[in-house]
Each structure stands twice: as C-alpha cells, then as structure tokens.
Amino acid sequence: MKKLIVAFALLAFLGIGFVVFKTTGHLSNMDTLSMVIFLLLVGVGIGWLIKKVTTVKKSEKIEDELSKRILEKTSSLSFYVSIYLWLVISILSDRIFLPLEQIVGYGLIGMAFIYFVIWSFYKVKGFKDE
Amino acid sequence: MNNRIKELRAKFNLTQDDLAKKVNVRRETIVFLEKNKYNPSLRLAYEIACVFSTSIEQVFLFDEKNST
Numbered sequence: 119m120k121k122l123i124v125a126f127a128l129l130a131f132l133g134i135g136f137v138v139f140k141t142t143g144h145l146s147n148m149d150t151l152s153m154v155i156f157l158l159l160v161g162v163g164i165g166w167l168i169k170k171v172t173t174v175k176k177s178e179k180i181e182d183e184l185s186k187r188i189l190e191k192t193s194s195l196s197f198y199v200s201i202y203l204w205l206v207i208s209i210l211s212d213r214i215f216l217p218l219e220q221i222v223g224y225g226l227i228g229m230a231f232i233y234f235v236i237w238s239f240y241k242v243k244g245f246k247d248e
Numbered sequence: 249m250n251n252r253i254k255e256l257r258a259k260f261n262l263t264q265d266d267l268a269k270k271v272n273v274r275r276e277t278i279v280f281l282e283k284n285k286y287n288p289s290l291r292l293a294y295e296i297a298c299v300f301s302t303s304i305e306q307v308f309l310f311d312e313k314n315s316t
Contacts (some may be wrong), residue, residue: 173274176266178274179272179274182272182273182274183277183288184274184286185274187286198303216275244280244283245283245285246285246288
C-alpha cells in the first residue's frame with residue numbers, strides 16, 4: 119500500500135510538473151524532452167530518498183558488501199562505456215552543429231542513462247561465480 | 249557455487265530479515281545469496297555459517313565441474 123502511495127505521489131508530481139511547464143510558455147520538442155528527463159531524474163531522486171529514509175526508520179543497514187559491490191561494478195563499467203559515448207559524440211559533433219553546452223548536456227544525460235541501465239542490470243542479474 | 253541458506257533458514261525458523269540482521273547485511277543480500285546471484289565474502293560466509301552453527305563448506309557447496 120505504501121509503495122502504491124509513493125508511486126502515485128511520484129506520478130502526480132511528474133504529471134503536475136509536465137502540465138505546469140507545458141502551460142507556462144511555448145516549448146520546442148527538445149525542451150519538452152529535456153524537461154521530461156529532468157522531471158524523471160528528480161522523481162528517481164525523490165524515490166531514492168524515500169527508500170533510504172524508510173530503511174533508516176526500520177533500523178536496517180543502508181549499505182553492505184553487496185550494495186558496495188554493485189556500485190563498484192556499475193561505476194567501472196559505466197565509465198568504460200561512457201568513454202565510447204564521448205567518442206561517438208565527438209565524431210558526431212563534427213557533422214551535427216549544436217552549441218557546446220547542448221552537446222555536453224546530452225553527454226551527461228547519456229552518462230546518467232548508461233549508469234542507470236548498468237545498475238539495473240546488476241540489480242536484476244546479480245553476479246554469480248565471480 | 250550453490251548454497252543451503254534457504255534450507256538452513258527454514259530449519260532454524262529464521263526469516264530473511266532475521267538472518268540479515270544477525271549477519272549485519274541488508275535483506276536484499278540474503279535474497280541474492282539464496283538465488284545464487286552473489287558469492288559472499290569470506291567474512292560473510294563465515295558469519296552465516298556461525299548463525300547456523302556449522303562450517304562454511306556445509307552451507308556453501310562448491311561445484312568443481314563448473315568452476316573456472
């Protein structure tokens with residue numbers, strides 16, 4: 119029930135944020151996409167914070183050897199993959215003319231996305247026999 | 249590597265939460281261990297074996313055929 123309330127609150131937050139941004143001015147498709155990604159990141163952040171607070175309230179450990187291992191593996195692999203992302207961005211930046219800030223912004227969003235995907239992979243699959 | 253944590257936990261009438269608190273890890277770690285998704289550190293393996301009053305090799309079963 120609690121999880122349902124948190125999920126509903128997050129969705130409501132994202133929905134309200136989207137409507138407010140959309141109705142307060144003209145937004146291009148790229149602006150809308152950036153805003154959706156920003157709201158999603160804020161939503162994930164709030165969800166993460168709520169989870170941590172719940173864990174502390176239950177007097178459980180926030181971090182242990184498994185969570186540290188997942189973070190280590192995720193960090194190293196996402197760094198490795200991100201190098202290729204920046205390589206692709208640097209090649210594309212010669213062909214697609216965008217302001218530098220925008221390129222850096224997309225790169226950072228890409229890095230965050232890569233980190234999230236790899237973290238989710240390890241959370242689901244684990245690492246057997248390593 | 250396989251393990252008998254689930255079986256021993258049932259024998260000792262412990263929940264995943266109880267075992268997690270006894271060995272000072274999160275419940276998720278016990279879930280991962282029971283599903284064979286994670287090989288614990290030697291220290292954690294030892295602590296788990298101590299909870300079940302047995303040895304590490306009685307809890308964790310090393311599969312030599314599939315070892316690399």
